[in-house]
Amino acid sequence: MHNLDSPIQKEAISIVKIGGDVVDNPVSLESFLSDFQKLEGKKILVHGGGVMASKMAIDLGIKTTMIQGRRVTDAETLKLVTMVYAGWINKRIVALLQKNGCNAIGLSGADANIIPANKRSPYPIDYGYVGDPLPGKVNTGFLSNLLNNDIVPVFCAITHDENGSLLNTNADTIAYTLSVALSSLFKTTLLYCFEKEGVLRDVNNPNSLILSMTKSEYKEYLDQNIIAGGMIPKLHNSFNAIDEGVSEVLIMHADNLLNQKGTRLISENGE
Amino acid sequence: MHNLDSPIQKEAISIVKIGGDVVDNPVSLESFLSDFQKLEGKKILVHGGGVMASKMAIDLGIKTTMIQGRRVTDAETLKLVTMVYAGWINKRIVALLQKNGCNAIGLSGADANIIPANKRSPYPIDYGYVGDPLPGKVNTGFLSNLLNNDIVPVFCAITHDENGSLLNTNADTIAYTLSVALSSLFKTTLLYCFEKEGVLRDVNNPNSLILSMTKSEYKEYLDQNIIAGGMIPKLHNSFNAIDEGVSEVLIMHADNLLNQKGTRLISENGE
Numbered sequence: 046m047h048n049l050d051s052p053i054q055k056e057a058i059s060i061v062k063i064g065g066d067v068v069d070n071p072v073s074l075e076s077f078l079s080d081f082q083k084l085e086g087k088k089i090l091v092h093g094g095g096v097m098a099s100k101m102a103i104d105l106g107i108k109t110t111m112i113q114g115r116r117v118t119d120a121e122t123l124k125l126v127t128m129v130y131a132g133w134i135n136k137r138i139v140a141l142l143q144k145n146g147c148n149a150i151g152l153s154g155a156d157a158n159i160i161p162a163n164k165r166s167p168y169p170i171d172y173g174y175v176g177d178p179l180p181g182k183v184n185t186g187f188l189s190n191l192l193n194n195d196i197v198p199v200f201c202a203i204t205h206d207e208n209g210s211l212l213n214t215n216a217d218t219i220a221y222t223l224s225v226a227l228s229s230l231f232k233t234t235l236l237y238c239f240e241k242e243g244v245l246r247d248v249n250n251p252n253s254l255i256l257s258m259t260k261s262e263y264k265e266y267l268d269q270n271i272i273a274g275g276m277i278p279k280l281h282n283s284f285n286a287i288d289e290g291v292s293e294v295l296i297m298h299a300d301n302l303l304n305q306k307g308t309r310l311i312s313e314n315g316e
Numbered sequence: 317m318h319n320l321d322s323p324i325q326k327e328a329i330s331i332v333k334i335g336g337d338v339v340d341n342p343v344s345l346e347s348f349l350s351d352f353q354k355l356e357g358k359k360i361l362v363h364g365g366g367v368m369a370s371k372m373a374i375d376l377g378i379k380t381t382m383i384q385g386r387r388v389t390d391a392e393t394l395k396l397v398t399m400v401y402a403g404w405i406n407k408r409i410v411a412l413l414q415k416n417g418c419n420a421i422g423l424s425g426a427d428a429n430i431i432p433a434n435k436r437s438p439y440p441i442d443y444g445y446v447g448d449p450l451p452g453k454v455n456t457g458f459l460s461n462l463l464n465n466d467i468v469p470v471f472c473a474i475t476h477d478e479n480g481s482l483l484n485t486n487a488d489t490i491a492y493t494l495s496v497a498l499s500s501l502f503k504t505t506l507l508y509c510f511e512k513e514g515v516l517r518d519v520n521n522p523n524s525l526i527l528s529m530t531k532s533e534y535k536e537y538l539d540q541n542i543i544a545g546g547m548i549p550k551l552h553n554s555f556n557a558i559d560e561g562v563s564e565v566l567i568m569h570a571d572n573l574l575n576q577k578g579t580r581l582i583s584e585n586g587e
Contacts, residue, residue: 104376131404131406132399132402132403133398133403136424136427137482139427139476143426144479144480151426153410155407155414156410156420156422194461210411
């Protein structure tokens with residue numbers, strides 16, 4: 046609910062992240078983009094591409110090293126992921142959106158210096174050319190200029206260090222960073238789309254979807270071991286985003302973008 | 317010389333094209349970009365990348381087919397050139413320019429629908445996914461918006477057909493198209509940078525550089541067989557650009573960008 050006493054009502058924006066599984070399947074991707082196109086209001090798309098990058102690494106004989114589920118990015122791998130994410134996937138998405146009149150522009154974080162990042166420290170684990178962006182350094186002026194001209198930014202998960210090096214960056218983190226940065230200018234909703242219905246009470250039962258969750262409810266679920274594994278960092282970052290000014294975060298299946306059925310993460314007072 | 321009676325003096329813009337040889341050599345590229353950064357006034361960079369694409373094709377086992385010096389672009393080759401041109405080369409150039417504070421943005425013709433193109437007819441020769449852009453369809457409004465915000469567009473040689481397909485496009489043609497399209501808004505200079513000094517009277521004598529040429533002088537050189545081979549289409553397109561409103565075209569070595577020593581193509585009245 047909007048606070049009726051609010052002096053200025055901010056315009057809404059949706060920041061939508063899709064993962065590598067949707068991107069890798071041409072049918073899923075076209076169906077998703079058709080839905081994304083219909084999403085009303087200002088919007089930004091952030092895409093992954095790890096599945097395709099891993100396939101291409103095999104074709105090129107480049108060894109993929111993962112530590113704790115994250116790709117180690119040496120110089121060859123940086124070139125590979127930049128080609129796959131910023132090249133083929135990003136421009137293909139732009140061309141498909143343009144086909145139906147959605148005025149998309151494909152961007153990396155290096156373009157117009159929109160998302161500068163710090164190269165991650167090699168201690169305790171050296172992930173190589175990997176970037177950690179800071180919401181406070183996002184070029185929101187240029188982004189607003191694009192959005193106010195009805196242009197739809199499409200971001201791949203590549204940033205740069207402002208010192209000449211591109212950096213491989215987690216796509217969830219890009220979506221988080223943009224959402225937090227834009228929350229001072231817009232009423233921001235962050236939508237994480239993936240291949241599951243949302244957060245489930247029982248991972249084996251798709252009917253056990255948790256429809257909404259506050260941070261204190263999240264902590265209770267954690268204590269009860271209802272939430273575990275890979276969902277923990279996603280929820281942790283999502284509640285951080287809400288603490289930093291994002292209005293709400295939705296975690297949902299890519300097929301549900303328009304009906305927005307999924308798990309809705311909201312601030313403690315429900316706003 | 318400017319016409320003093322001109323009611324409104326247009327602002328100048330330089331549209332600089334560099335070829336695949338400069339792009340493929342890290343030392344040449346960094347040196348060139350350092351010069352490009354120092355070039356005063358509004359500017360756009362257009363880059364090739366064919367040398368790197370041909371190398372990557374070998375690594376991926378993709379056969380390169382050339383007909384009359386032009387690449388045949390099947391579906392696999394389109395993916396390859398989009399990865400190499402729009403991905404690695406384009407974003408690497410952007411990161412290197414950003415390093416020294418030049419606010420570059422990397423673009424394909426699909427982005428913000430800046431350069432729509434027609435897929436070339438398969439008759440008499442089927443070049444596959446190859447695009448021929450039309451200057452009249454360039455999105456000059458969005459480009460002007462970028463330029464007026466002191467952003468430097470960096471274009472790779474990829475366009476789209478507005479129907480969901482990306483198209484491989486000759487980089488010289490991209491530079492020509494942008495120059496002609498922008499000549500209604502700006503006093504436009506088109507600079508073709510490559511590995512030779514310019515147009516030579518004697519290809520074996522680097523001291524035989526022709527410093528300037530009008531279209532009628534060009535025709536005389538043609539009649540005298542002074543100009544031949546690959547230089548003919550470049551000059552033909554350059555004089556077309558001048559006929560379409562571009563102020564001048566320079567053909568020169570990439571090392572001479574700042575002193576602008578090369579062959580200067582000008583309109584018949586020298587303006």
